[in-house]
Amino acid sequence: MKIYEFPLGALQTNCYVLEGEDGKAVVIDPASSSEVLMFLKSKGLTLGSIVLTHGHFDHFAGVPELKRQTGCEVIGTKLDEEMFRSAAKSWAAFMPYMEFEPVTLDRTFEGGESFSACGIEFSTMATPGHTAGCCLLFCGDVIFAGDTLFCGSIGRTDGYSASGADMRRSLDRIAAIEGDYRIYSGHGDSTTLSFEKDTNPYL
Secondary structure, three states, rough: OOEEEEEEEEOOOOEEEEOOOOOOEEEEEEOOHHHOOOOOHHHHHHEEEEEOOOOOOOOOOOHHHHHHHOOOOOEEEEEHHHHHOOOOOOHHOOOOOOOOOOOOOOOEOOOOOOOEEEEEEEEEEEEOOEEEEEEEEOOEEEEEEOOOEOOOOOOOOOOOOHHHHHHHHHHHHHHOOOOOOEEEEEEOEEEEHHHHHHHHHHH
């Protein structure tokens, strides 16, 4: 599976494009639409599914236009559904140059279940803290961590539905994961689980 990574939007949110089956692609956390559409066209890919790690606007601002242009399905965390519909709760003020449009999810996950998108298999782990619905997405030897875990740091816990106590419990669960994974976070550089266990002060 090929994974393409590029930062989008004012907050440089990492968007990931995964090549699936039959020329279809999965896009994780698109902060805008035009760059994604141009990239997919350059690779000869069509957008089949969008997967959202949590309900902050810098991770889903590009979804409405991508949905209009491609008819793709949108998959996201059930516990953050109200955030996908609310400018205030999703921190849309951090991207004031973009008009807020609510997002309706076609499929949801809560953490603990698995699903398939464009022939790519994902399993999920609930990691509330940054938001109530934050989840890790496992895909082979890769984890898409959203804003739960960064290289050397973690997500903030002062927004709507956030909880420092929940984050602590989630980090304990992450520290207990066996084996090693490449971690692709919502912002900043990629890392590995083993490196974060050794160096990240929050783990």
